[in-house]
Amino acid sequence: MGLIPIMLTSCLKDKPFPLYPNKVTAVVDYKYAETADSLQEKTYRTYLSANGNYFVQDNAGNTGYNYWPQAHTLDIFTDAFLRTKNEVYKQRMKSLLNGTRITNGNKYPNEFYDDMEWLALASLRGYQATNDNDYLDAANTLWTDIKTGLNNNQGGGIAWRKSQLDYKNTPANAPAIIFACRLYALKKNDADLSLAKSLYTWLRATLVDPSSGIIWDGINGNHDGQISKNKFTYNQGVYMGAALELYKVTNNADYLADAVRNATATINDTDISPGGLLKSEGQGDGGLFKGILVRYLTLLVQEPAVNDNDRNAYIKFLKYNAQTLYTQGISRPALFVSPDWKSLPSGTTDLTTQLSGVMMIEAAATLKTAGKF
Numbered sequence: 001m002g003l004i005p006i007m008l009t010s011c012l013k014d015k016p017f018p019l020y021p022n023k024v025t026a027v028v029d030y031k032y033a034e035t036a037d038s039l040q041e042k043t044y045r046t047y048l049s050a051n052g053n054y055f056v057q058d059n060a061g062n063t064g065y066n067y068w069p070q071a072h073t074l075d076i077f078t079d080a081f082l083r084t085k086n087e088v089y090k091q092r093m094k095s096l097l098n099g100t101r102i103t104n105g106n107k108y109p110n111e112f113y114d115d116m117e118w119l120a121l122a123s124l125r126g127y128q129a130t131n132d133n134d135y136l137d138a139a140n141t142l143w144t145d146i147k148t149g150l151n152n153n154q155g156g157g158i159a160w161r162k163s164q165l166d167y168k169n170t171p172a173n174a175p176a177i178i179f180a181c182r183l184y185a186l187k188k189n190d191a192d193l194s195l196a197k198s199l200y201t202w203l204r205a206t207l208v209d210p211s212s213g214i215i216w217d218g219i220n221g222n223h224d225g226q227i228s229k230n231k232f233t234y235n236q237g238v239y240m241g242a243a244l245e246l247y248k249v250t251n252n253a254d255y256l257a258d259a260v261r262n263a264t265a266t267i268n269d270t271d272i273s274p275g276g277l278l279k280s281e282g283q284g285d286g287g288l289f290k291g292i293l294v295r296y297l298t299l300l301v302q303e304p305a306v307n308d309n310d311r312n313a314y315i316k317f318l319k320y321n322a323q324t325l326y327t328q329g330i331s332r333p334a335l336f337v338s339p340d341w342k343s344l345p346s347g348t349t350d351l352t353t354q355l356s357g358v359m360m361i362e363a364a365a366t367l368k369t370a371g372k373f
Contacts, residue, residue, distance in 0.1 A: 028323070028326070030322070030323065030326055030364070030368070030373070032322070032326070032361055032364040032365040032368050032373075033083065033368070033369070035326065035330075035361050035365075036079075036080065036083070036361045036362050036364075036365045037080075037084070038335055039337075039354075039358045040076065040077075040080050040089075040358060042334075042335040043055075043073075043354050043358055046354075047073075047354070049063060049065075051099075052099065053095075053098075053100075053102050053103050054070055054100060054103045055069065055070060055073050055351050056351065057350060057351060058349060058350045058351065059336060059348060059349050059354075060347075060348040065103055066351075066352075067110055067112075067115050068112070068114070068115040068118050068119075068288075069351050069352050069355060070096060070099075071100075071115070071119040071121070071122040072118065072122070072288060072291070072292075072352075072355050072359075073096060073351070073355060074093055074096050074097065074100075074119075074122040074123070075121075075125065075295075076355060076358045076362060077089045077093045077096065078093060078122065078125050078129050079358075079359070079362040080362065081093065081129055081130075082129055083362065083365060083366065083369075090130060093126050093129075093130070094126075094130075094132065094134070097123065097134065097138060098134075100119065101138070108141050108142050109141070111161050111162050111163065112160065112161045112172075113149040113158050113159060113161060113172045113176075114169075114171040114175060116142045116145060117142075117172070117175035117176050117179055118175060119138070119142055120138075120139045120142040120143055120179050121175060121179050123135045123136070123138040123139040123142065124136070124139045124182055124183065124186075127139065128186075139179075139183070143183065146176060146179075147195075149162070149165070150195075153165060153166040153168065154166065154167075154168045154206065154219050154220050154225075155202060155205075156198065156199070156201075156202035156206075157172070157199060157202045157203065157206070158173050158176050158199065159172060160218070166220055166223070167218060167219075167220050168206070168218060168220065169207075169221070169228075170203065170207055170215055170217055170235040170238065170239060171217075171218075171234070171235065171238065173199050173203045174203060174215075174238035174239050174242040175238050175241075175242075176195075176196075176199055177199050177203070177242035177245065177246065178241050178242050178245045180193065180195050180199070181193070181196045181242075181245035181248065181249045182245060184249055185248070185249050193250075196245075197250075200242055200243070200246055200255075203215075203239070206219060206227075207219065207227065208239070208262075212265050213258070213261035213262045213264070213265040214236065214262065214265050214272075215235050215236060215239040216230065216235075217229070217230040217231075217235055231271050231272055232281065232289055233278055233281060233289045233292070233293040234288070234289035234290070234292035234293055236262060236263075236265075236266040236272065237293030237294070237295065237296040237297060238292065238296060240258075240259040240262045240263050240296055240300055241259075241300075243255045243256065243258040243259035243262065244256065244259045244296070244299060244300055244303060247259065247305070253305075256303070256306070260300070260306060263297060263300055263310070263314060264310065264313065266297075267317040276317060276321075277320065277321060277324055277341060277342060278290045278341065280339045280340035280341075282339055283339050283348075283349075283350040283352060283353050284352060285352060286339070286352075287351075287352030287354075287355070287356060288352040288353075288355055288356055289356070290356045291355055291356030291357070291358070291360060292356075292359075294318065294321070294359050294360050294363050295359055297317075298318065298363040298367065300314060301315055301318065301367065301372065302370070315367065315372050315373070318363065318364070318367065319364075319367075319373050321341060321360060322360055322361065322364035322373070324342050325337070325357060326361065326364070328341065328342045328344070329341035329345070330344075330357060331344055331345050336349040336354065337349060337353055337356065337357030337358070338357075339353045339356075341357075
């Protein structure tokens with residue numbers, strides 16, 4: 001697979017949104033699909049473990065295994081398969097599903113409810129993309145285990161982890177809502193929809209800032225009943241995703257209004273999106289956060305019921321982020337991604353950080369093909 005450089009051309013129509021600072025000044029031919037192909041190949045070749053079962057922590061020899069990025073790696077392979085229909089991605093998806101189980105002690109469940117939700121979501125997408133029942137079996141196995149985290153501590157919700165059942169947060173609840181809605185859409189089990197609604201009611205009442213629509217991180221993390229008001233990018237993504245999925249299965253416009261309110265607040269929040277560019281949240285877990293937001297904001301852009309003014313604002317935001325990453329945040333020809341999308345990477349690139357970049361470029365390819373970029 002050839003590496004795709006930045007192609008400078010004298011006739012480019014794609015100029016960045018002029019209201020954002022730090023704007024991209026070069027005239028660039030944004031080859032998002034080709035660059036997605038190259039990033040996918042680089043990611044696969046660089047981070048695949050020696051035994052082929054999982055993807056390692058970084059590009060500098062740390063071969064450690066971390067469960068939750070495997071789910072997002074499965075998701076980017078699914079993105080590529082849906083975009084290209086290339087069977088190689090289908091093979092990589094199945095190998096990673098099996099490899100994750102093997103590496104995790106020949107089982108899918110683990111200690112963290114949010115981790116399991118990510119793998120359940122990725123597995124369900126894998127099933128819908130391939131009709132391979134192994135993905136659905138994995139998703140169902142995980143869902144059964146995830147529901148053991150339900151309890152009345154802090155008034156409801158799913159716990160973050162099995163050894164800390166009194167701590168509730170957005171990462172353990174919003175993805176569960178998304179999954180429950182999608183499973184309901186597929187299987188029409190009323191219990192799944194009922195659970196999605198009840199989790200959402202708890203989440204909205206407990207962790208959404210009523211003055212802004214921004215969602216906070218969690219409650220009772222320090223065993224003091226207090227709310228952690230950290231504003232992480234991915235929490236915004238999964239909350240707007242949860243509201244959107246509930247709208248899709250209920251047609252209740254209140255849910256869509258919540259998604260739009262949160263999305264608008266997110267792109268205008270100076271902590272989350274300074275100057276219109278998603279902030280760097282470092283590497284490690286934080287490296288994955290922006291990609292998750294991009295995934296769910298892209299789905300909101302594609303929802304026909306969103307009004308044109310809101311949709312256009314979100315498209316401009318995503319386009320500016322995609323262009324900035326494309327021109328400033330990807331090393332070439334190495335094709336590694338920086339945690340700060342306006343600066344080239346320096347030193348090691350974690351798998352998590354790389355995945356966010358792939359998600360952004362895959363989203364850009366999708367939106368460009370749809371005529372929105």
